[in-house]
Amino acid sequence: MPTFKIASWNVNSLRVRLPHLLSWLQEVEPDVVALQETKLPDADFPSMEIVNAGYTPLFSGQKTYNGVALLIKQKNAHDHENIITAFPTLEDIQRRVLAVTVNGIRIVNLYIPNGEALLSEKYQYKLNWLSSLDSFLKAERDHHPNYIILGDFNIAPTEMDVHDPKEWEGQVLCSEPEREAFRTMLATGFTDCFRQLNPQEKSYSWWDYRMNSFKRNRGLRIDHILASTSLASQCVKCYIDKTLRTLERPSDHAPVVAEFAIGVDKNNTI
């Protein structure tokens, strides 16, 4: 039975993290990787290094902020189509969305806005953005039975995803409207792969650079891989790779990896 391995990582500058990424690709060999916060314009994307590592890159970037990319292992890359870099219902100069269909699996890479604080304008932007995402997913879902949404959601879905729920109660990343938006995604027909396979595990994907947060494991689980219900039932493994957070000059996020055992079905092979 063929397996399909997909990963999501907020690199917080692809320029700085490229050496980490290249050695990690060689070690883990995912079929598809979703990157967020590449922080570089498309003209500066390190395409040659990615191609030499065995991947075909797709990217939607901008100077300084945001930026998303998808790396597709070359053996799968011949069959990709229907690339989208924005929601039809949202005018937005920020590069936060990149969707593509690879061998019949719809893959949507998201860098959901951070929101800064509940009283900030950026929080309203986040909620509005989440509303456009909801419309997009509802419009697409029925056309793609095999569907994966992954990325930096900037939402810790439940108390189990927070090192200190009291300290974070009502704060941005943990507020009720954000969690409501996350539950709406699940209700639209998606499953949180990590939580499905590790129902009790307190693991995090992000630790603030400040205050020795990683050493003290003061983290949040805000990076996610969601799969459509039928696909999620074929998910055999999902984990957060904390080793990258221990390297010199790490990203503040660790990658999330999911593995699927795809049934032998001619309409559903990879």
Place this chain on the structure above:
DNA sequence: ATGGTCGGGCTCCGA
């Protein structure tokens, strides 16, 4: 104790 540390790119913004 209301801080702190990164990255980008320019003396401050965003996370």
